[in-house]
Amino acid sequence: MEFCDECGSMMHNQEGVWVCGSCDFEKARDTDSETDMVTTEGQDTDSGPVDMSDVDDAEIGPTTTVKCPNCGHDRARYEMKQIRAADESETRFFTCVECDQKWREDDH
Incomplete structure (x- = not known):
């Protein structure tokens, strides 16, 4: 995730360049620093309902x-x-x- 240097809004990737959706500021992507970024893509974010039947009310x-x-x-x-x-x-x-x-x- 990248944030705009001008207005602080979240930027998105557009044809290999970071573009701000609020003020249209652009900056080149730094692929070396992006290798350290963590994404939730492919992660299980919903593990489903939790079984509470064996849990004591207390x-x-x-x-x-x-x-x-x-x-x-x-x-x-x-x-x-x-x-x-x-x-x-x-x-x-x-x-x-x-x-x-x-x-x-x-x-x-």
């Missing part, structure tokens, strides 16, 4: 005090995920330890 994640909307129990496991833009807060996903109901809490 090992799955932290719990917190929150009321389940399904059964009313007051404990749930939770995990945080960034599902929106990076400048917005994470979303908490809950799983009731009693009935396994799943729900999420958004920052409104």
Whole structure:
């Protein structure tokens, strides 16, 4: 991957020359330095679903005090995920330890 010296945008290869898609700045490719670059081409980036059937519930994640909307129990496991833009807060996903109901809490 190469970045533009003028504007900092990511460049792409076009007929053996690095070209900026934002400002059209061009620079010659340096094949010696490119041998040290790492790509994800040909790598397995999705290993499929994870089998959690043999994992004890206590090992799955932290719990917190929150009321389940399904059964009313007051404990749930939770995990945080960034599902929106990076400048917005994470979303908490809950799983009731009693009935396994799943729900999420958004920052409104």
